[in-house]
Amino acid sequence: MKQYLVPYRIRLGAQWTMVLLNVVAGLSIPPMVGAAIDGPITNGDLVGLWRYAGVVAALGALDALLSLTRRYFQTTTAMAIEADIRDVVYGHLQRLHTGFHDRWQTGQLLSRVTTDLGMIRRFFAGGMVFLIMSTFMITLILAQLLWIEWRLALVVAASAVPLFLLGRGFFKNFLPAARAEQDQSGEVSSVAEESALGIRAVKALGRGPLMAARFGKEAAHLRDLGIRKSYIASRSWSAFDAIASASLGTTLILGSIMVANGGLSLGQLSAFIMLQLGMLWPIEAAGWVLAHGNEAMTAADRIYEVLDTEPAIRDRPGARARDRSAIRGALAFEGVEFAYDDDDRKTLRGVDLAVKPGETLAIAGKTGSGKTTLVSLPSRLNDPTGGRITLDGTDIRDIRLDSLRRAVTTAFEEATLFSMSVRENLALGRPDADEHDLLEALRVAQAEFVHDLPYGLDTRIGEQGLSLSGGQRQRLALARAVVVRPAVLVLDDPLSALDVHTEELVERALEQVLQDTTALIVVHRPSTVALADRVALLHEGRIAAVGRHSELMESSPDYVEVLSAESEEVAA
Template sequence: MITRLLSLSPPVRRRLAGLVGLLLAITATYVGQGVLIAQSLARIFSGRPVAAIIWPIAGIAVLQLVRSLALAVRESVALRASGGIKKELRRRLTAKLLLLGPSWAQQGRTGSTQTSLVDGVETVDAYVGRFLPQMVAALVGSVGVTAFLFLLDPIIGVVVLLCAVLMPVLPLVSKRVLRGRNAAWLRGYKGLYAENLDALQGMATLKAFNASGRRGAELAKLAEAFCRDSIRLMAVVVLYLGGVAFVIGLGTAVALGVGAMRLAAGELTVTELLLILMLTAECFRPLRELESAYHSSYNAVPSLTAIFEVLDAPARSEGAQVVTGSGVSFHDVTFSYRDRDKPALHHFTLDIAPGERVALVGRSGAGKTTVSALLLRFFDTTDGRISIDGTDICDLPLDVLRSLIAVVSQDTYLFHGTVRHNLTLAKPDATEAEIDAAIRAARADFVHDLPQGLATIVGERGLRLSGGERQRIAIARALLKDAPILVLDEATSSVDAANESGIQQALDALTGGRTTLMIAHRLSTVRDADHVIVMADGQIVEEGDHTSLLSRRGAYARLVAAQEGAAR
């Protein structure tokens, strides 16, 4: 994991090397300070005048100033180092998520995914900025100080070394206990985040059904369970930190005790004993800081593992062929959604000629929307193939495939931003003339009457606009894309009858000359289709034009009669 993280941003390696140098410089200031304090105490104990410790005290002050500057620089360099890796992680995650598409995103909950991919990236700060450089600095610094103690007295050097070896053993023992508790904490955190996000997004529904109190009680129980998991985790961490403090105290006490006996035996001087006392603590200090850094970044390990699982997730294969036509064919396509036994499409075959308008109708669950999802490769077929002008869509790069298709769906999604931003998603380099032409063709002239015109913020999901206004912006966006293939997925389902006529006119302008796949519940919108496909249980049960299907008095005629009866 460490090698892979560092490979994300090569300049980070230089910054980490600089961090290690700063940490070693900080350790050197502590060692130098310890030596000067020991010498000052030795001079005082020997009865020398105060003037004899002026220069050591001045040296201590200088070392403290240097250490303060090094600590300040360390924080800045650490943030830059971790920031470089976070930036690259976010870039790669965004690109990979767009490549994986909706089929991958639908395998989990939005809140859980957001926790892993947003909060998970933030754990890089502690892992890269603190733990990695401290790991190297602790090893080098502790070895250096222990070697100096060996030079002063080999016996005490061995004592300190044995206690120092116990420090890495503690994480191995605590890791077994922490693994399960940390996993439970992470699951609880992700679950609580997901449930709170779900409640926030569904607040209007909760209020409408007078269920906000019950939902609040459920969230309170989840929060209580998460609190228990947090306490269980912290209990182990506190015990671990207590163990670290015990080992450090034991090592210092044993080293001082052995040193005192050797002083009494005349084998050490007072100055050497004071040096041993000061430097023993400095031998353990880098290791103590390493343990602190390790536990502050412990959550980074599962979080980064989850991130790399996303980056390593197999993406759909892509070829390099490019097509320019717009004929669409489904060849004996079968598809089943994840965790569903019954296929959504079963041996589905359909040919749409260039420029033809084909309507898919049928009851909910018949498989209509699945057809468009497979065409866009949000999912891949279980069996069969889909082609555009004879080229299998699996042989097309995804960006090429989707550049050929414009979509207007029943659930129009507008991003929190301006009207212009939402329109130019289809064509970032669109000119003002092109934008105006798309707005006029989509009957979306209302945008000019908004408070700031095209610069008006539409709100999250476009909620500051009505359903009909959102739909017309979506149509304008599709017009601006000017793709040869058009998918209309229940494009008028969210608007009232008064607005339907205007939107239908906009759709007529949009479909002109384009290969169009219309998915509709409102059968009034498909009367002018060149071909109508009636679907049930993922299969075609009837096909023909509107007039011929009515005359057969079959499934289509029954759907029309049912809607006309409901309208009365």
Template structure:
């Protein structure tokens, strides 16, 4: 079953409760800074729109105490015109605010997504081994959408509504200070509720966003593994696992809704009660002649105009908390250290070719007291020589080959190419010299030719493509519907395993690399195709320095010499025939019988 219930990258929301939402959101400033003037202008325009709305109660006061009381119909029509103009101004200003923020915030979201993508490309393989892909996808999609929504709406309206409430309260206090104090009565309970709400909602929002990442991982794995699911009849169990995660997410979303309903109930109910009390007291004052009818209308109209700014506090705070959590999740990835750059150049050794000098390796997340996967490896592949790397399953062969292009960094020791330490090279320079082909080939949703030419440095033409396809015995591509332009589909699953492996091999040789690292690249080929590929590979290997992980004698015979890896160390080096005569473990491996040796497991 493909399903992994809880990816290791899901964070414990308890650890994030004590963080400051403001501090988290301030990390967005480098992205917001280029568009700050548009955002400030939009906020100013929104404040003007809100102020236009607060002028309406004052016009109503003038109309009630003036034209209405004096039975001046012309004055009433004039007041109606003022109200119409104020309403139009408010609508136009809010429309202008939306226009001001739409384009720049789309650019901010696109810039953050591009930065995240670039950073992911620079992060070491060890990072991608730890993180579930669904968690990364949710950060690049859902979380960035939440941040754009926050910058477009809550960020502006927390300021605008705050200014509106202050101005509205001042207007009400000027109208009648006693009624104003009644309206201010719920302020303290509302503030306390908001503080409690923030703490609880932060935890639940974090849970929900992490669970979205888990659910995304399940969906992605189910789509990519659909052949396994169907082949083993596991669709019901996968659907059940999906439903369980969906139910968990639904429960979390319902808790979010419950918290939001609670704060909204408090924020809506208390001010409404205060307005009702103010209405009764104001009516009494009007009846006693202590307050004009126009003043009461203006006061109540202002209070009603403040209902939206006050009631919106709940979901604006909720959106802000979700945005703060999304910011944390985004920068959890961005804060990961990328692959180290080239170090200062070490003295150049006199030897050339590929050399491992006292190389040891332990995975970064392995316990400190665990034995290394590779332990003091010393191996020299001479210039123009091919070296086969042989060992039992789990002996560390694939790990050793991954060190050459620096997919992993050595824990100790050094690796040199033509006498130069690979850590002194930029990754671009290193990977222009070293080409790799893995046992599990990865193809992209692109044309066959594009997939193969991905391995070429600089300009590569049709001749290079045809030569690489010929080496890999991949002539089958010419029979595809659009030839080399045929789209292979996601992961290349429209092709057979052997076809994908041959295209991966063609990608490795198309750039005529100086160093070629092959991790058992022929394992999925039939005997006849394997023989044809090996014959073509001999010509390629004659002009390069090669390190080949091999499991079968036919692949071993491609190499000039063989290195036996056992227990994370080089146990023997020699030709195939020499090792067959002198090393029992090697003979057992080539014969396909158990050697009885205990191998250290490697990932």
């Protein structure tokens, strides 16, 4: 955590000074009261009493003021820490490889960046400060107690033994209970998030009650875990209070005997008891803090699990930036192999393909043959597990990722739009695009429907763009890719949701764009193939045939089958 604390050094300094002054001011009150009882009160000295009362009141006011400033520093520092860690985690999530996000449930990630970070903040804001403050107070109080009457003080100190044993038992049970609760809270978020995203499927399949039952089960489990944790905590607290009260009772009895025998003054006993009562709070706070400190530690563990995952795809040492204008766009796959992490089967086996600058290559193949996987490689959403891919002869791993991704743009089948305006969505890949670029891209993608939206280009798209139709979303996503004017444009079945007529319009407009762009287009329909100079047929992860559409229609029965099967599907 240290690295996050550095910028707060000054604030922390101020905070700790406040803590120190706060404690000293608070603890100087009981001896003053004791002295007042033994002095002016016993002697009936009214003027002297007023003097004491004035000092005590001033100390009380100072204590309150210091406590206010301390809290201010405490809270603001902790908020800043939380915000910074959250930025670090978010930035890290962005750099992680898509495979990580396939494996991790979104809900787990969400609960880590929200709940867990909140716990860490609470620890910094309250916990850590209280812990140190408590230790300091307990030491000071004990010193004062020893000074007033050492034998009584030893009796008080003896209660530390059962408290320690109690504390040890508590943490042994509490820690696993807290971790279980935090993990389960991630599960609940996951289920909630999945059903929110999949609400259409849930309703259409009539599975509402089933999903509700599933959610109910997870939520009930979370409740049980929460109750168990609270039970462990409250059981310990009660024992804690019992020990503290017993110790206070002992002091009262022994102290009264001492006062009766003349070994202790009434003022001293009062100060002693005030101090002992004053110790309850720090002891309790220390326990509370240790408990929350543990939660914060588990939370930190859970966050580190994310932060410790190294981005699998990153710049190689010595990777160079490439200027977009210097890229011609010759793309080549050389003996490319690929297997997903959790799979021993190879999805791609020895793919060799060369696309000339400006050429459009279509990829056809049965469903599951590896087309999406293949086209995820040139922009390094995945790295080949064997072989290499080159852009203008350079291994793409030797090109800096940021410049590679500016040069190679991919539009996917599922068009994900973000909850921002149409304009912002379009300019995502090229923030400096001007109005003309955007309008041109909208024209190419036949997405001029945006002009009819309530606020035109400034209309905000609902969460995940759900308020648009599938075809509308697809056309916007296509426009977004076109805006970038990349050297290599990769389209994974970008027209699948369009009707035949619109598809034809998009194709005609795309043709112009494709003229001076290298393109890799996954196609399913014979009509889209017309866009391509050549077609590659992918079969079970291998390139089975490459050639012009007309050649393949003659020479490859598989090709004919793939395209005709797909077109029948469309017709049906």
